[in-house]
Amino acid sequence: MSDTEDVEQAGFDAIADSAQKLYPGQEGLFYRTVIPYALGGNDPLDGVEVWKSERGIPHWHYITYGFSELYEKESNNEAESGYGFELTFRLKRGPEEEPPAWPVNLLQNLARYVFSTGNVFGPGHHINCNGPIALETDTKITALGFRRDPEMGELDTRNGHLRFLQAVGITSDEMDALMCWNGEKFLAALEKNLPLCITDLARSSQMENAAFQKTWQTGMEEDGSSTSYLYIDKVEMALEEERAYLCLGVGHGRTLSNMLRARVGKGRDLYLYGAEVAIQFLPGDAAATVEDDLLILSLPEHVLAELSMVLQRHTGVYPLSSFPLTIELVPTEITDQNGKVLEVIE
Template identity: 45%
Template structure:
């Protein structure tokens, strides 16, 4: 290989070199993309390499190629390569397994589709509700994802800018709730001795059932409140008029988590922003209840009596309630339908 050929893909080479420090001469299973995404291909990532690791338990270690700039520098930001990260994923492996499961490769490509289509990037501490099992064909409690720095792959500088290795971790619904009402790092640190290297195991039970983890969550929420500044609710809507109470509409699925996060934010004098396709609502705590509307969205200031009343109203149940403590505000909770990838309704909440 000539020197010119060697540097045709400096970003790719940098990833290879980082992983080689862990796995040496091990040849990974590599899954490349036949037709580039830019030319109409289905898979946005150029490739995914999968290594066999035996420590601390047998598992597959997936590493993506494509969120960062693998070839020439194209973006204007000289400090960051592409989106600034590559994803990794550690999945428990049976000793007899010879090939990594296809569903995990598809999951990583789906993460690529999400980022490439939305422009939203993942950062350490982020989380994502999958609204169903992360492996559709498995009987698993893991229905959400958390993101944290890979414990073995450090952030690196490349010719195209900095790249961080973010590990994707499968978590349960009640672990997701703990993340939302407290924070991702706190929960993962509390679980680390029970989840070495944050290896995803489809068969595991929720860590929240462990007393030590429960205690850490309760103490963390009490001490820190919630680090969740934004909650996305697809069904979020807002309507107002001069003659009637304003109506805040939310989906039943998120009623409980909005209640818990509100307490974790507002009682620590922090705002909570609800974001949907049709509205953006900022909730604050103050002495006088007031609603302010602008081009940027709606800002609602609750006093403590209104917050307490909301705590009794917000539940995953269809209802319309006018607040007695906030005469100009009405809460409308509507059913949420959980659908599979084909749009079929699996469950209706509320």
């Protein structure tokens, strides 16, 4: 191989060498993209390599190639390679001889999100997959949290620095809990019960574990939340005659209540976004104003306490006694990916 060829795939080789050092004597299975993204293909990643690991519990270890610059240096950022990371995913291994292909599709979908929006992942981040992470699978794992892969770590290449982020499968209530605490600390606590945070599609939520829930509750109360925003697709707001109105599904009320206590209760602001709505909650003297279609609610401690309590109630209309704000909680429908209603929370 010539020096020019070596430079042109320096990033690719650096990842491959790092994986080979972790799994000496083993040959990884490489799922290569058929039509490159640069030539009009649908898959942004050049490929995903899978390794067989016995650490923690037997599992498949998926490693991406393509978030970083694999070949020639193209970006102006000399310090980082491409987006500055590659993703990994660890899946509990069953009796199968070959690794399942669906995680490859999952990782490509994450790449489509990053490449189309420019939003990058980092330690402590999360994303809602809006359904089972493995399609047509009876699993409670419907979201992902991100942490530093403890074995792959970070890497310096000729194209810049990158770190390996592990995508961890979590349940919807675990995602809500992660948002209300520090994401990295939440996943670190999760690892104490789930070795290497290996994704197990058959597992139940750790929020059903009393000891884990106590750890989360204590952490949330001590640290507050590192997440500054909450998105709810169906939320409405208005400010009429100096009184604010907020309408949302009762199923989201408890999460918003926890987020408010973990953000505003710790002296930080919280943004609530809907499809056409933006609300900022912040600590301070009681006030409700609108600036550029943003409803700003300033909440002293006694108002925050009442609002947090109201948000945990059932369907109904609740005017606050301590603040010119009325909360309307409406039934929340839980649906599958086809829109079929599975449950109604009232």
